[in-house]
Amino acid sequence: MNIRRLENSVLTGVTVIAAMVWVFPLYWALVTSLRSESRVVARPGLLPDEFNIGNYADALFNTQLLTWYINSVGTAFIVTAVVIVISMMCAYALSQxxxxxxxxxxxxxxxxxxxxxxxxxxxxxxxxDQFGLINTWGGIILPQLIVPVTIIVYKQFFDSVPREMREAAVLDGGGDYAILFKLFLPLNWGITTALAIVTFIGVWNAFFWPFLVITSEDMMTIPVGITQVNDAFGLAYARLMSVALLAALPVVLAYLIFQRRVTEAVMISSGVKG
Structure with a gap:
């Protein structure tokens, strides 16, 4: 019994330490973003000692942050929706x-x-370039529609659905599209939500491809736009941290809202539940 308590204490301690290591960069970014630039350069400290929202005002009104938000949200939603639909349809065909x-x-x-x-x-x-899609949403979106892992995950789930369910639906006169969207889709809402969130976050955080295909500032996404803030203002740490936190905010909110769905999907896919 004492050994079990010791193991639990050690695991708890390791978990707390790991959480602190993960949270500290976010805490440091928040504290830095709320300081004036002179304070950051002169005497940075660990404890919050200033509450200056001017950096956030500069990020919102003196950069094209809102335009980058629109570009990131638009491309991420389109890629997520298309990837989920075509991956589901492809996996259904391969499985059923x-x-x-x-x-x-x-x-x-x-x-x-x-x-x-x-x-x-x-x-x-x-x-x-040959299609004339450089510096367009189409140029950002099309290459990111290739997500084979989503097809593989869907196929593994569809393979686990009893064949009798599909056969009964066919006898009732249901076509493949009706079976997929009215029978199979309601059975895997958790997995669909998890895949959608993961895909959305991946597209939102994508930097390399948008950096290559976008040349004008008004077409940039959030990760690429942050580099322009750095170039335009030099090493403005406080302003850069405020832009980075604003850029990460939608992803954090999406995870906080749907974390229960993601957890359920992981449990289902691992065979623990269902």
């Missing part, structure tokens, strides 16, 4: 419909999952 070349197609999906996205950057950039 017998057609020639199904196994070969699934092997191609698996192989594409193993190829690093950076290896496709040159080809994608040439294609976007």
């Amino acid at each position: 419909i017998n057609f020639p070349g199904r196994r070969l197609l699934y092997l191609i999906v698996l192989a594409s999952f193993m190829i690093p996205s950076q290896a496709l950057v040159v080809t994608q950039f040439i294609l976007m």
Whole structure:
């Protein structure tokens, strides 16, 4: 019994330390963003000693932060919606419909999952240039629609659904689209929500590809726009921290709102529940 208590105490201590290590950069960014630039440079300290929201006002009104928000939200929502729908449909076909070349197609999906996205950057950039999509939302969105891992996750879930359910729906006269969206989709709302959140966060935080394909400041997304704030104002630490916190705010809110769904999805996919 004492050994069990000791183990629990050690695990609790390790968890607390890990949480503090993770939270400290966020705390430091918040404290820095609320200080004046002269205070940050002259005598930085760990404890909050100033409450200056001028940096946030500068970020909102003296940069194109709101435009970058619109670009990031728009592209992230479009990519998330398209990826979820096409991945679900593709996974349903691979899992539930017998057609020639199904196994070969699934092997191609698996192989594409193993190829690093950076290896496709040159080809994608040439294609976007030929299509005239450089410096457009289309140029940001199209290459990010390739998310094979979403197809794989959906297929694994669809494979676990009893065949009798689909057969009963077919006998009732249901087509594949009706079966997918009226039967299979309600069964996997948790997984769909989790995949949507992960995809949204990934697109929101994407830097490398938008940095390559966007050339004008009014088309930039949040991660790329932050670099322009740094270039425009030099090493303005307080202002830069305020922009970074404002940029991260939607992602944090999305996770806080949907964290229960994400937890349920992880439990379902791991076989603990259901």
